[in-house]
Amino acid sequence: MQRRQLLLYGAAGAGVLGLTLFVGWWRVDGPGAPEPKGQRPLPLSAMEFRLTDHEENEVGPGNLIGRPTMVFFGFTYCPDVCPTTLSDISGWLEELGDEASEMNVVFITVDPERDTVEAMAEYVGYFHPVIRGWTGPEDQIARAAEGFRASYERVPTEGGDYTMNHTASVFLFDAKGELVTMIDYHEPREFAVPKIRRALTEDVEGAT
Amino acid sequence: MTKRSYINGLPLVLLLSGMSTPAFAGSEDVVVENAWSRASIGVNRPGAAYMTVRNTGEDAVTLTGLATPLAMMPEIHESKTNSDGVSSMAPAGEITIEPGQSVALEPGGLHAMLMKLQEPMTEGENFPLTLTFSDGGKVTVEVPILGIAARGPEG
Structure with missing residues (x-):
């Protein structure tokens, strides 16, 4: 029982970590990234x-x-x-x-x-x-x-x-x-x- | 080549030692070369002057300030451009010149910023600019006023 709970927490923790990493990627490098400063001017x-x-x-x-x-x-x-x-x-x-x-x-x-x-x-x-x-x-x-x-x-x-x-x-x-x-x-x-x-x-x- | 130092106590020491003749520690060996400035439009915009300050002596000298009848607030400023290409300007503070070295006041770097002009800077005229050093010595140069679009001492 205790071991199962631990696994559950572990899985939840891994899930949160994964989500955090994903959100981080999305915001920094992914499609959600803000336009970098000092980038090329528009046409x-x-x-x-x-x-x-x-x-x-x-x-x-x-x-x-x-x-x-x-x-x-x-x-x-x-x-x-x-x-x-x-x-x-x-x-x-x-x-x-x-x-x-x-x-x-x-x-x-x-x-x-x-x-x-x-x-x-x-x-x-x-x-x-x-x-x-x-x-x-x-x-x-x-x-x-x-x-x-x-x-x-x-x-x-x-x-x-x-x-x-x-x-x-x-x-x-x-x-x-x-x-x-x-x-x-x-x-x-x-x-x-x-x-x-x-x-x-x-x-x-x-x-x- | 340029670094800040604070030898403000030096003139006082010289004074207390009871010397009757002015004995400057270094600034008598300062040579100012290739001074020039750009004409101004009226008196509202600050002017700028450029030159090379050479220390031909054997002691370091520290440039602490400027004075001129042309401007009420003459000050050495420095323009800087960062890696994003953004230029900014700020007072440069005191400038120490080591023996045998020189400091260039040139466009885009150090310059004598002439704030609160008392009269317009007119092309073809000159104005006196006094450089004050931490040993109490002063060096005055006549600065020729070139055109607004001048790029160097030759115009």
Whole structure:
């Protein structure tokens, strides 16, 4: 009797353990797994957001399909990383020469509170003319970041101001809106420019 | 190459030892090279300046602070990008430079963050920036202001 009870408990215990393991697998590796952070951005055709460019045009991911596209996130009150990214990109575009005009290059702000359409217009005016600045309501910026799997966070600074932590990678899409690759912050020009050329060539392949 | 140390007591010791002439322990051997900065849009956004700080002496030196008439809150900050590609920025604290070593303040890393600008940073102009060291010594450099899209000391 006692032995039978023990077996029963043992079986129940094994069952619970098995179930726990199964639930664990389901949640972590199985079909119930959450989408991993830092995964690939969606294709542009699967994104949905409405923003305003620095010339007050209503824009969204649909406007980018048809030409190869380069997108990055930042904010104009950023003293170091953002102007560096923008001047790096301006340098890559200069090296591409005429090919640069066949691309969409979009800077999306993660700080719409300070980066109004006027602020974006003034800021992007200092960099390569192909670069467009997009801003809009906070919820639309959040949807855009979600589509690109980019993240951002507002961080207070000691002077009562705030700064923004944000994804500094540059996203490259082909003319069909599929992700080609990403350029990490500070990637040397020798690597960045060939990656951009790849996005431009995939456009040619897609067209034929 | 850079590490934090706290030798705040040193200036006091020098003072108490009754030396009449300023005798700095190391900072007189500091050389600042290739200083540059980017122009600002107005005064609301913080500016940034870059340079190489070289310790040519035989004692370690510790950079403790900055001062400039251009900005009320100049501070050394450091940008970092993590493995997820997310960039963040925070005060760098004190920076010790070992003898014969140098510390580079360059885009995407350490930089002199110029908060609360008193006037716009105009391309083509210069501004003085004073680096303060833990031995009480100060080194002042003239920092040229380049364009907003400048990538280095050559523009």
